[in-house]
Amino acid sequence: MPKGYAGKTDPLTEDKQSHKGKNMFRPLNLVLLTTLIVVAGATAFAQMPKPMTADDHVIATINGKTVTERDIRLMLPQYSTDFRTLPPQKRAQLMRDLISKRLLAREGQKKKVDQTPRFKAQRRAFMLTALARATVESYLEGEGKVTEKEVRDFYKNNKTKFIDEKISARHILLKSKKEAKAVLKEIKAGGDFAKLAASKSIGPSGPKGGDLGSFSRGQMVPEFEKTAFALKKGEVGGPVRTQFGYHIIEVTERTGKEPVPIDKVIPQIRQTLIGQKLENYIKKLQAAAKIEIKDPRFAISGE
Structure with missing residues (x-):
């Protein structure tokens, strides 16, 4: 029954809201922060696409500086698959975004924004996040890679979850x-x-x-x-x-007492397995590290 008992419908169904998980690697949307990132050159640690012969192809110049396909890929890693297959309006938006960032970055250099304590602190924070992301990607492409067998085994052992x-x-x-x-x-x-x-x-x-x-x-x-x-x-x-x-x-x-066919739930299973592998990987790193929380206000539950 709904949690609220009002109106003309029965109060039996739960009042469900769609909670989209926060993605710590979502595209940056603050102009200042993206400017700082470009100036710092921190994108060197961003998600690297699979090598492609077209990566170094020059697609534009801005004040004499070249813009390559690699620059676009590193700016928005979620398009690291062949962005050339994107609709024209999407490609145009990518180019507009990169032009804005390059121009703002150049202006920031002229005004020595990149020498301020605020910039340096934000650069360190971004470098930390970017390096952590790259480490995760490296792990998932190597020892943490989800195999087809793991997907099928998970489905076989958890069929009731897919009914x-x-x-x-x-x-x-x-x-x-x-x-x-x-x-x-x-x-x-x-x-x-x-x-x-x-x-x-x-x-x-x-x-x-x-x-x-x-x-x-x-x-x-x-x-x-x-x-x-x-x-x-x-x-x-x-x-x-x-x-x-x-x-x-x-x-x-x-x-509907039969399980949903595996082909329809492969992406869901892969995400579950990735989550499990990352959780175990981080636990392994934590177990090998010496961590001391000095300030009780930041105590971690269970520590």
């Missing part, structure tokens, strides 16, 4: 456990579920016979979901207590 199971259900929501037990008794004695839902349910779906439509795991509050997915088609269960009251549940349909 997109759905059920259709209806429910009767009541204020007390006593009321719920009484209604359940009526249903067991042959009472019509839809009619009882329409006359007794305090939920918005009551007038519709308690119909909730179909839903997957993770869409309902845990207590409701646990009972609903444990029921067989046509089976009635409850009473189930949630923050909304007491529920009598009937499953009317079940679908």
